[in-house]
Amino acid sequence: MSKDVILTGLRANNELHIGNYLGALLPIVDMARTKSSEYQINLFIPDLHSFTTPIDHSKLQEQIMQNLRVFAAAGLPLDNDNVYLYRQSYIPAHSELTIILNSFTGFGEMSRMTQFKVKGSKVVALPVDELKKILNKPRFEASVGLFDYPVLMAADILLYKAKYVPVGDDQSQHLEFTRDIAGRMNNKFGDLFTVPKSVKEQHAFFGKDQGLRIKDLQDPSKKMSKSNDSDKGIIFMTDSPEEAKKKIMSAETDSLAKVTFDPENQPGISNLLQIHALLSNQAVEESTKQFTGQTKYGEFKAEVAEVVAKFLGEFQDSLSKVDDNTLQSKLESSEKSMNEVAQNTLAKVQKAVGLR
Numbered sequence: 001m002s003k004d005v006i007l008t009g010l011r012a013n014n015e016l017h018i019g020n021y022l023g024a025l026l027p028i029v030d031m032a033r034t035k036s037s038e039y040q041i042n043l044f045i046p047d048l049h050s051f052t053t054p055i056d057h058s059k060l061q062e063q064i065m066q067n068l069r070v071f072a073a074a075g076l077p078l079d080n081d082n083v084y085l086y087r088q089s090y091i092p093a094h095s096e097l098t099i100i101l102n103s104f105t106g107f108g109e110m111s112r113m114t115q116f117k118v119k120g121s122k123v124v125a126l127p128v129d130e131l132k133k134i135l136n137k138p139r140f141e142a143s144v145g146l147f148d149y150p151v152l153m154a155a156d157i158l159l160y161k162a163k164y165v166p167v168g169d170d171q172s173q174h175l176e177f178t179r180d181i182a183g184r185m186n187n188k189f190g191d192l193f194t195v196p197k198s199v200k201e202q203h204a205f206f207g208k209d210q211g212l213r214i215k216d217l218q219d220p221s222k223k224m225s226k227s228n229d230s231d232k233g234i235i236f237m238t239d240s241p242e243e244a245k246k247k248i249m250s251a252e253t254d255s256l257a258k259v260t261f262d263p264e265n266q267p268g269i270s271n272l273l274q275i276h277a278l279l280s281n282q283a284v285e286e287s288t289k290q291f292t293g294q295t296k297y298g299e300f301k302a303e304v305a306e307v308v309a310k311f312l313g314e315f316q317d318s319l320s321k322v323d324d325n326t327l328q329s330k331l332e333s334s335e336k337s338m339n340e341v342a343q344n345t346l347a348k349v350q351k352a353v354g355l356r
Helices: 018-035 057-073 093-102 107-111 114-124 128-135 149-158 169-189 199-206 241-249 267-279 284-290 297-320 324-352
Strands: 005-009 040-045 083-087 162-164
Touching: 005 018, 005 149, 018 040, 018 057, 018 267, 040 057, 057 297, 057 324, 083 324, 093 149, 093 324, 114 169, 149 169, 162 199, 169 199, 169 324, 241 297, 267 284, 267 297
Parallel strands: 005 040, 005 162, 040 083
Antiparallel strands: none
């Protein structure tokens, strides 16, 4: 690999919604298009990460492929030789390097990870009936896989000498751990790994707004997420345009009778303005100006609903035209190349620690 590597993961499971699309998917596609002439772009599907918390394993394969189709429909350049698209579990070195890194990772380091504390508490707090349905047993504790998530993430990055990894605030701690474990191994065994750039440098490279969060339509104090109790506040990429319209029209707003972008005092209105702006390909200031003086939220919502419905209709048409054979061919060629790169890194580490 002669070019510096940008690496990021594409969601493996869960149905994608417009929050994912606007906040993560579009920036990834844009990055692949605009930076691939200067950088190597590694886009991987973290399928091993996907069951660190309970899922329906019988649906995982179809969810992976469907989400890949969504990325392709959004414009991911599958014909670009500088863009690599691969599944984590198809590169055995990810798992093997994780096992080695585990032995150089402190229990206390992992215990301090905020995401483990948050996700672990949510898993334990799931209703017993729901856990029974997913896991077929009455009780479940946060898994070792969830605890060990940052080590696997470090392996994902270090195998490919990736310098740039777009991270939101929830992953910043994991990136810093990756830098720590890489430096620790380099100090002990010599020049094994390329240390990725710091969080500050990542933000400078990608832009600090990489952490965009579209809010739940029913509770705009929370980000739009499938983990929320109700799907009424979530617009899925597979929702029909009419379903999406109904969700927009029933969105939570306020009683101030004015349309302004004020996330603190008018979170519901601000969320709708942001959705309108992003799907209209304009700044939020332009959308706000468009609705200045409007006091009837019904009319405002109706216009936002039309924009969302038009977007979904066009997107779903593109989705129906994605060729699975082209997608599969891209995966197989990328996985062949990435297996060679990852195996070379792994062999270097194995030799350094005395396994070879």
